[in-house]
Amino acid sequence: MSIKIEAKDLEAAYIKAASQLGCSTINLEITPIRPARKGFLGFFQKDGLFEVAIKKDGEKKVKKPKNNNNERVEKSDRSEKVKTPKIESTHKNSEKIDTKTTINQSEIKSEPVKPQPAKKQTLNIDHSIFDSFHKIDENQAAKSNDDMLIEIKAGLDKLFGVSMFDIEVSELSIYDADTIYIKLDGADAALMIGKEGYRYKAISYLLFNWVNARYNKGIRLEIAEFLKNQESSMxxxxxxxxxxxxxxxxxxxxxxxxxxVKIALEQLRNRFPDKYVGIKNSDEGKFIVINDFHKK
Structure with missing residues (x-):
């Protein structure tokens, strides 16, 4: 038995044929005869034509109404025959279970279980990844001042060599036990200082963080005669x-x-070592106060 159905696609053809023939889509065989036409902008659409046939296995499987009343009677009769309690067998089984349980309990009591110590898990950690970038190694600590100055000079030359400023390190020396003196000079020295010394502050901060982190030293930065002139005017x-x-x-x-502020603080503390010399803030900026320690 076969019929012809028009549908927009194969899936729609299966659903439409199953509803018309009253069977599952599994038992259907569909052969496309004419493909569907999509049209243009919603016009000239046309469904496809499909030939639908029921599989031979599906035709054999005919649903017959079940005689529920007869089956219920037969089941009730069988259940009455089966329901003959066997009291003796249940007593024997319970006795066997009791003996087994008593034996198992006696075995458990006679053999106490010893708790096993928990195994300690050891983690293999590579501690090299925790080494700090700013940590000074033993080899660097043992280096002399000359080697340190050579390394700082090489680093400064590399830094200013890639910059757009015509600047070079004109002097590099040990100022005191905790300070390194760095003097920069060149055609672009004024540009390196900047208006009101803002570039001077930035470069000084940058070099201090590098030298202090690597060599545990402070710096005294001079660009041309900027620091000297500032100190004399102050x-x-x-x-x-x-x-x-x-x-x-x-x-x-x-x-x-x-x-x-830094220059004035340094000069006043050197001049009054027994007095309180500190920096205070106001709306107009920072200023320095000098008084006795007990009368701040």
């Missing part, structure tokens, strides 16, 4: 502040900016 200004401290025992500076 010394001239602080002369009046020093006179005031010597007369009344206390004084404060005007608001200072940039590297001037």
């Amino acid at each position: 010394a001239a200004y602080l002369s009046g502040v020093i006179e005031r401290v010597e007369l009344i025992g206390k004084a404060q500076t005007k608001p200072l900016d940039g590297v001037l």
Whole structure:
């Protein structure tokens, strides 16, 4: 038995044929006769034509109504025959189970289980990955000052060699036990200083972090004559502040900016080692106060 069905695709043909023939889609065989036409922009669409036939296995499987009443009667009769309690067999089985359980319990009591110690898990950790970038190794600590200066000179030359500034290291020496003196000079020295010394501060901060982290030293940076000029001008200004401290025992500076705060703080602490010299903040900027330790 076969019929012809029009549908937009093969899946729709299966569903439509199964509903018309009243069977499952598994028992159907569909052969495309004419492919569907999609059309253009929703126009000229046309469904495909399919020939549907039922498989031979599906025709053999005819559903017959079941006689539920007869089957129920037969099942009830069988259940009555089966339900003959065997009391003796159940008693014997229970006795066997009791004897087995008593034997097993006696064996468990006679052989106590010894707790096994838990195995300690050991982790193989490569501690080399935790080495700090800023850690000074033993070889570097044992290096002399000359070797240290050679390495710093090579690093500075490499740094400024790739920059756009015409600048070079004109002097490099040991300033004191904890400080290295670095002097830069060149045609672009003024550009390296910047307006109000903002580039000077940035370069000084950069070089300090590198030298301090690698060699545990501070730096004293000079670009052309910038630091020297700043120190001389600050010394001239602080002369009046020093006179005031010597007369009344206390004084404060005007608001200072940039590297001037550090220069003034260093000069005043060297001049008054027994007094409190500290930096204070205000709306106009940072300033330095000088007074007695117990009268801040």
